[in-house]
Amino acid sequence: MVIEENVRTKNQGMTGAIINPGAIGDCILTLPLARFLKERLSLARLDMIANSDYVSFYPKRTCVDVVRSINSIAMHRLFVGPDEFELDQHDQLIRDFSHYDYIVSLLGEPGGSFESNLIFTVYCSRSAEVTTIRMHPAEGQNRHVAVSxxxxxxxxxxxQCEGLSAGLNTELITPTADDKQAGRFILQSLGVNPDKPVIGIHPGSGGKYKCWHIDNYLALAEKVRKNGSVPVFIIGPAEKEHLNKAALNRINDEHTVAENYKLLEIMxxxxxxxxxxxxDSGIAHLAAGSGLPAITVFGPTDPALYKPAGPHSHAIAVEPVDFDEPNPAAVEDVEHSLNELLAKTGPC
Structure with a gap:
């Protein structure tokens, strides 16, 4: 699968690729790197090789020009030992990487078999720069992962790279006019007036341990409604898996729910x-990266490493116990931070 929009041909400039095997948030956290590569290397085209379910909307909305499905390339072949690795003369694997001048991989380890075999594969067709970087922070690391x-x-x-943390405060994803119109249509289909102030609430995450107690979100939603805004809960498969039936029923009974929408539609x-x-979830990274005023509630994970990048992104660290039981005081803190953020940013 290849998704692209208005890109130059490979004969019109240098091309690069980022290989990212991660989830939604992992891919968004590589967008500062993608922008850095395009600007620093003067790339005419940059591809993202990743799970297409997570990145298919990137062309036209980010600095990524082309999306390629990581599942369309036999990456598993690159994990064998270099002595066992073999390529045919017209191997598809060679063709898969034959048009890149620069490749940055978050798959494999620096100096590992994957990197060695990837370099060998690339050099079968051309001379190119291949760099492998670690996806996950090293023990004791205190740098934000996107900066890392x-x-x-x-x-x-x-x-030489200095002042890179400033890049975390800029918009990474720019929704189009058609996106905004489609979003209004979806809200209308849910019975919500899109001209009213709407607060999106996402109570889930890929890991249940990162989920603030659902009663805290329900209490926050009531405060949002009393303040004159419309809370809209965003619910997907992860939320249905992590939340009990009683909580899901209460959300559906008391609030508007945007349920089971595709990632593009959520954006x-x-x-x-x-x-x-x-x-702390991929949806929080999507919201903040799109320039939206976004509050991300952290507990077990470290906001110094994983705070969503964006111009109006705000992280709140609460006690881990608040993820296991309701805490009205913490809800008050989050509401206060939300009101402060809205006062600074004004109406969207």
Whole structure:
């Protein structure tokens, strides 16, 4: 699968690729690196090789020009030992990487078999720069992971990089006018007036341990409604798995629910709302990266490493116990932070 929009041909400039095997948030956290590569290397085209379910909407809305499905390339072949690795003369694997001048991989380890075999494969067709960086932070790391990705690239290639943390405060994803219109249509189909202030609430995450107690979100939603805004809960398969039936029934009985929408549609919904509140999750990274005023509630994970990047992103660290039981005081803190953020950013 290849998704692209208005890109130059490979004969019109240098091309690069980022290989990212991660989930929604992992891919969004590589967008500062993608922008750095395009600008620093003057790339005419940059591809993202990843799970297409997570990144298919990137062309036209991010600095990524082309999306390729990571499942369309036989990456597993690159994990064998170098002595066991074999390629045919016209191997598809060679063709898969034959048009890149620069490749940055978050798959494999620096100096590992995957990197060695990837370099060998690339050099079967052309001379290119291949850099492998670690996806997950090293023990004791205190740098934000998005900054770490750029730092690792610079360290591996002898480049000077300073002031990169400022790039975390800029918009990474720009919804189109069509996206905003589609988001309005979805809200209308849910019975919500898109001209009213809407607060998106996402109570889930890929890991249940990262989910603030659902009663806290329900209490926050009541406060949002009393303040004159419309809370809209975003619910998908992860939420249905992590939340008990009674909690799901209460959400559906008391509030508007955007349920089982595709990632592009969630992005379109978020492009129309006034603000977002949620856990450390891919949806929080999507909201903040799109420039939306976003509150992310952290407990077990470290916001210094994983705070969503964006111009109006705010992280709140609460006690881990609040993820196991309701805490009215913590709800008050989140509401206060939300109101402060909205006062600074104004209506969307």
């Amino acid at each position: 990705y750029i730092d690792q690239y610079c360290e591996a290639n002898g480049l 379109q919904i978020l492009s129309t709302v006034q603000a977002f509140v949620g856990n």
